[in-house]
Structures are given as C-alpha cells and as structure tokens.
Amino acid sequence: MQSSVTQPQSATPGSGGPPPEVGPPPRRSSGRAWEWSLAALLLLPNLLLLIVFTYRPLLDNIRLSFTDWNISSPIANPVGLSNYIEWFGRDDTKIIVRNTLVFTIATVGISMAVGLGLALLLDQKLRGRNLVRSIVFAPFVISGAAIGIAFQFVFDPQFGLVRDLLARIGVASPDFYQEPGWALFMVTVTYIWKNLGYTFVIYLAALQGRRADLDEAAEIDGATAWTRFRRVLMPQLRPTTFFLSITVLLSSVQVFDIINVMTRGGPQGNGTTTLVYQVYQETFVNQRAGYGATVATIMFVILLVVTVVQVRFMDRGKQA
Amino acid sequence: MSTPTIVGSLDDEQLPQTARRGRRRRASHHAEASTHHRGPLWTAAGYAGMVLVVLVIAVPLFWILLTSFKERGDIYVRPAQWWPDPVTGQNYRELTTRIPFFDYVRNSVIITSATSVAKIVLGVISAYALSLLRFPGRSVVFLVVIAALMVPNQITVISNYALVAQLGWRNTFQGIIIPLAGVAFGTFLMRNQFLSLPGEIIEAARLDGAGPMKLLWRVVMPMSWPTLVAFALITVVNEWNEYLWPFLMSDDESTAPLPVGLTFLQNNDGVTNWGPVMAGTVLAMLPILVLFLFLQRQMIKGLTAGAVKS
Numbered sequence: 001m002q003s004s005v006t007q008p009q010s011a012t013p014g015s016g017g018p019p020p021e022v023g024p025p026p027r028r029s030s031g032r033a034w035e036w037s038l039a040a041l042l043l044l045p046n047l048l049l050l051i052v053f054t055y056r057p058l059l060d061n062i063r064l065s066f067t068d069w070n071i072s073s074p075i076a077n078p079v080g081l082s083n084y085i086e087w088f089g090r091d092d093t094k095i096i097v098r099n100t101l102v103f104t105i106a107t108v109g110i111s112m113a114v115g116l117g118l119a120l121l122l123d124q125k126l127r128g129r130n131l132v133r134s135i136v137f138a139p140f141v142i143s144g145a146a147i148g149i150a151f152q153f154v155f156d157p158q159f160g161l162v163r164d165l166l167a168r169i170g171v172a173s174p175d176f177y178q179e180p181g182w183a184l185f186m187v188t189v190t191y192i193w194k195n196l197g198y199t200f201v202i203y204l205a206a207l208q209g210r211r212a213d214l215d216e217a218a219e220i221d222g223a224t225a226w227t228r229f230r231r232v233l234m235p236q237l238r239p240t241t242f243f244l245s246i247t248v249l250l251s252s253v254q255v256f257d258i259i260n261v262m263t264r265g266g267p268q269g270n271g272t273t274t275l276v277y278q279v280y281q282e283t284f285v286n287q288r289a290g291y292g293a294t295v296a297t298i299m300f301v302i303l304l305v306v307t308v309v310q311v312r313f314m315d316r317g318k319q320a
Numbered sequence: 321m322s323t324p325t326i327v328g329s330l331d332d333e334q335l336p337q338t339a340r341r342g343r344r345r346r347a348s349h350h351a352e353a354s355t356h357h358r359g360p361l362w363t364a365a366g367y368a369g370m371v372l373v374v375l376v377i378a379v380p381l382f383w384i385l386l387t388s389f390k391e392r393g394d395i396y397v398r399p400a401q402w403w404p405d406p407v408t409g410q411n412y413r414e415l416t417t418r419i420p421f422f423d424y425v426r427n428s429v430i431i432t433s434a435t436s437v438a439k440i441v442l443g444v445i446s447a448y449a450l451s452l453l454r455f456p457g458r459s460v461v462f463l464v465v466i467a468a469l470m471v472p473n474q475i476t477v478i479s480n481y482a483l484v485a486q487l488g489w490r491n492t493f494q495g496i497i498i499p500l501a502g503v504a505f506g507t508f509l510m511r512n513q514f515l516s517l518p519g520e521i522i523e524a525a526r527l528d529g530a531g532p533m534k535l536l537w538r539v540v541m542p543m544s545w546p547t548l549v550a551f552a553l554i555t556v557v558n559e560w561n562e563y564l565w566p567f568l569m570s571d572d573e574s575t576a577p578l579p580v581g582l583t584f585l586q587n588n589d590g591v592t593n594w595g596p597v598m599a600g601t602v603l604a605m606l607p608i609l610v611l612f613l614f615l616q617r618q619m620i621k622g623l624t625a626g627a628v629k630s
C-alpha cells in the first residue's frame with residue numbers, strides 16, 4: 001500500500017528513523033495533537049471569561065469580606081472577623097433576614113402551588129387553552145425593571161389600579177408605599193405575577209409526560225380525586241417539584257431589579273430590604289464594600305447549605 | 321383540534337431531565353382521560369378559572385397601556401377614569417423629549433446584540449470542543465464550565481465592579497459586555513444537543529475527510545438549528561432584560577440600556593408624572609412581547625430548558 005514516493009525511505013530497514021507519515025498510528029497522533037490545540041483554542045476564550053468574571057470574584061469576595069474596603073479606595077485593611085461579628089450583632093440583620101425569608105417562602109410556595117394549579121387547569125380540554133397558556137407565560141419574558149415600575153403605579157395608593165378595584169367594593173387601599181408590611185406584600189405579588197409562567201410551563205410539561213393510565217387505574221379502584229392527586233399524581237411530579245424548588249428558590253433569593261425600582265429597599269429604611277439588596281446598599285450606596293462582601297458571602301453559604309439539604313432530602317425521598 | 325401552541329414546543333427532547341422521567345413515548349394519551357366523565361359544572365368551573373387567570377394577567381397590562389395614552393389630568397383623578405378621553409400621544413412625545421429615549425434604545429440594541437453574539441459563538445464552539453473533540457481533562461473542563469451556574473451574580477459583582485472600574489471601563493460598552501459574555505448554560509445546552517446527534521453520521525463525515533471546522537459547519541450545525549434558535553432567543557431575552565450589571569456600570573445615556581434608562585426616568589418623574597413613565601415601560605415591554613408572539617415555541621423551549629440559571 002505504500003506509494004512509490006515513500007519507497008526510497010523504507011528501503012533502508014533498521015535505520016531507526018520514525019516511520020513514514022502515511023501509516024495510521026503516527027497520523028493519528030499528529031491528528032490528536034491538532035485536535036488538542038483546536039480544543040484549547042475553542043475553549044480558552046469562554047474559560048478565561050468564566051475564570052476572570054465568575055471564579056476570581058467569588059474568591060476575591062470572600063477575601064474582601066475580611067476587610068474594611070470602601071469600593072473606591074485602593075487600600076483595603078484586614079479587619080478579621082469584625083464584619084461577621086457586626087452582621088450577627090446588628091439590629092437590621094434580623095429585619096433583613098425576616099424580609100428575605102418571607103419573600104422567598106411566599107414566592108417559592110405560591111408560585112409553585114399556583115403554577116401547578118394552572119398547569120392542571122390548562123391541561124384540561126378547554127377551548128382557548130393555548131391562548132391562555134401564552135398569556136400566563138408572557139410576563140416571564142418581560143423586563144423585571146419595566147414590570148416593577150409599571151406595578152409601582154398599579155399599586156399607587158392614590159391613583160393606582162388596586163386602589164380603584166378596592167374602592168369598587170368599598171375597601172380603602174392600604175398604603176403600599178409607606179407601610180413596610182404592605183410594601184413587602186406589593187413586591188412579593190409583583191414578583192409572583194411576573195414569574196408564575198415559569199413554574200406553570202415546567203409543571204405543564206411534566207403533566208404532559210405523566211402516565212394517565214395510573215390515574216385511570218386508581219379511579220377504577222374507587223380512589224377519590226384528592227387521593228389520586230396525592231397518591232398518584234404528586235409522586236410522579238416529584239422530580240419536577242424538586243427541580244423547581246431549587247431553581248425558583250435560587251432566582252427569588254437573588255431578586256434585585258423589582259425591589260430596586262419599586263421600593264429601593266424601603267420604606268422606613270429596610271422595609272423590603274433582602275440580603276441581596278443589602279449587598280448592593282452596603283457596597284454601592286453606603287460605600288462599605290467589605291461589609292457588603294460579608295453579606296454576600298453569608299448569603300452564598302446559606303444558599304449552598306439549603307441546596308445541599310434539598311438534594312439530601314430528595315435522595316432520602318427517592319429511597320423511601 | 322388547533323395546533324397546540326405550547327404543548328408542541330414542550331414535547332421534544334429539550335424537556336428538563338427531571339420532567340422527562342417516567343415519560344412514555346406516546347404523546348396523545350395525556351389529559352384526555354381526566355375530562356371525559358366530568359359534568360358541565362366542572363367544565364364551567366374550568367372556564368371560570370381561565371377567565372380569572374386572564375384577568376389577573378391582562379388587566380394590569382391593559383391598565384398600563386391605557387394610562388400611557390391618557391392626559392395627565394385623567395391619570396390623577398379619583399375615582400379612576402379607565403378610558404383615555406381624549407386619547408393622546410403626549411406621554412410618548414414627552415418620553416422622547418424629556419429623556420434621551422432613543423439613546424437608551426440604541427444602547428440596549430448594542431449591548432443585547434454584542435453580548436448575544438458573543439455568548440452564542442462561545443457557547444457553540446465550547447460545546448463543540450466538549451462534545452466532539454477528544455482531549456485530556458475534558459470532563460474536568462466541562463465541570464468547571466457548568467459549576468459557574470451555581471455562583472450567584474450577587475457574589476461576583478463587588479469584585480467585578482472593582483476590576484472594571486480599575487480598567488477605566490465604567491460607562492463603556494466593553495465594561496458592560498465583556499463580564500457578561502462568559503457562557504455556562506448555553507454551553508451545557510448545546511453540548512447536550514451535539515451529544516444527541518447520531519454518531520454514525522459524524523463518523524461518516526470524518527471518514528469522508530471533513531476537518532473539525534467543516535464538520536461543525538456542514539454537519540453538526542445544520543442538524544442543531546432548533547436548539548441553537550432556542551438558545552439564541554433565550555439569550556437575547558435575558559440580555560435585553562439584564563439589569564443589575566448595566567445598572568452598576570452606567571451613569572448616563574452614553575451606555576445605559578433601556579431598563580436602566582427607565583429607572584433614571586422614574587427617579588425624576590416617578591409618582592408625580594406617571595404618563596411618560598408608563599409610555600416608557602410599554603415601549604420597553606413591546607419588542608420582547610412581539611418577539612414572544614411570533615417565536616414563543618422556540619422561546620419556551622429555550623427557557624424551560626434554560627431553567628437552571630438565566
């Protein structure tokens with residue numbers, strides 16, 4: 001199979017030189033080197049970006065949390081654990097953690113429950129369901145900042161839509177702008193309104209993949225609707241519920257745009273301030289980047305722990 | 321039966337892993353079983369539920385739209401006057417004269433298109449290397465890429481802000497775009513797509529002497545358009561709506577995108593002059609809603625698969 005061109009080289013056997021390039025093994029190895037460098041070339045830009053703008057700042061943020069850095073000065077003095085001690089001792093920490101918990105539990109719980117309910121509803125054979133599905137999903141693609149600004153007007157206690165609707169049934173509008181509890185309510189409702197489409201669409205996909213025959217079998221066995229829901233449907237949706245509980249939790253804990261445009265963390269200073277908003281305020285408004293980095297680190301650790309617990313919980317559920 | 325709008329798009333391989341478990345191949349069996357025996361009362365309740373949902377979603381949007389066409393006196397009146405009388409374009413005129421509205425639009429277009437192009441190209445070539453090229457440490461590299469999904473933006477902004485400020489890149493487009501350009505989710509999505517392609521076709525192309533780049537352009541990409549379109553759409557939507565980073569990077573209309581520009585407008589006028597503010601939000605929502613109207617299947621495919629992190 002050797003060509004005449006290579007004949008002179010191979011005519012001297014035992015010369016110890018490398019085999020001619022036409023043979024399969026060497027060709028593969030040179031091909032491999034080429035493949036490696038191509039892979040490096042293709043991956044390097046993205047890897048560099050992720051390392052420089054994701055992993056580096058993650059570690060740098062932890063370092064900064066032990067300093068008194070003020071975001072603009074070139075100097076950051078190490079202060080040991082004092083930011084952490086300050087955070088655990090400060091009065092506003094309790095309020096901010098409570099706000100974060102209320103907001104997160106309400107948004108995760110309600111958007112998952114209502115999302116499932118809507119998915120069940122719009123999985124039925126009803127006329128016009130496709131249009132309604134699109135309408136439910138639409139707010140999810142709109143900018144959170146635009147929705148936040150628009151809903152600030154919707155909730156305007158003087159001239160807003162909510163005030164008008166309440167007035168029709170003879171109820172006075174709560175002061176969504178000035179009362180911390182109602183402000184938190186306003187932000188929570190707005191967030192759920194915007195993100196409902198996501199849980200809905202994921203649950204709908206899961207429902208369409210479920211086994212209808214199990215449900216039929218249970219029905220023939222005389223199971224009530226509630227029993228079928230709990231014993232037949234929910235176990236089948238378990239992986240979806242688990243998946244959503246993590247993704248929805250992560251995104252609602254991180255909400256910034258809606259709070260920033262609607263309340264700036266107020267009223268009364270920290271009425272709607274969550275941990276993420278506190279990171280922004282301490283770092284960029286109060287110029288205490290070291291303290292902001294501390295809050296960010298604490299938040300990151302909490303999220304990590306919660307996610308690990310959720311995964312554990314899921315694993316245990318699988319074995320049971 | 322009319323063609324399903326959302327079902328169709330959720331019915332293929334792009335379902336999230338978790339949603340697919342226990343799934344049967346036959347697509348027609350779903351849901352039908354649960355309605356055939358239900359009485360008219362139940363059906364009526366179903367329609368009532370649908371009407372309620374539509375009202376909850378649509379009425380606020382409609383209210384915002386109506387407000388944007390009202391004269392100022394018609395906005396600040398109690399009880400509320402629902403229909404603009406007369407209909408006026410005044411708010412839209414004010415919006416474009418009081419703030420440099422078109423500068424914000426231009427910035428949004430620049431940031432969205434540059435970031436999207438960067439992310440799509442980087443996502444495709446990274447995914448290609450991670451799925452169809454063989455090299456040592458491939459799985460480690462893949463892990464490094466997808467682990468980035470677990471890092472919340474908020475923990476990276478402080479240090480990134482410092483870095484970008486140090487480079488003198490605040491209020492520049494590169495300062496906004498480059499830190500956003502790394503792509504973890506898209507790499508994951510496209511890699512799964514490339515791995516799902518039939519190996520025989522790729523082997524055949526290789527044996528025919530197709531080089532790696534030719535393989536990508538002539539063989540792999542033509543078979544991956546639907547996933548690429550989904551990935552591109554979700555990227556465009558996310559970048560158009562991106563808020564925190566451009567908000568920290570831009571102080572004025574030289575680089576601020578539309579959502580940040582709206583915040584500036586709201587700071588100035590806010591509660592005291594809702595008309596132009598509502599006109600601005602309508603114009604900010606419109607492009608994405610139009611895109612959604614025409615491409616919702618693909619968009620939902622990308623967003624549901626894109627569940628992990630936006």
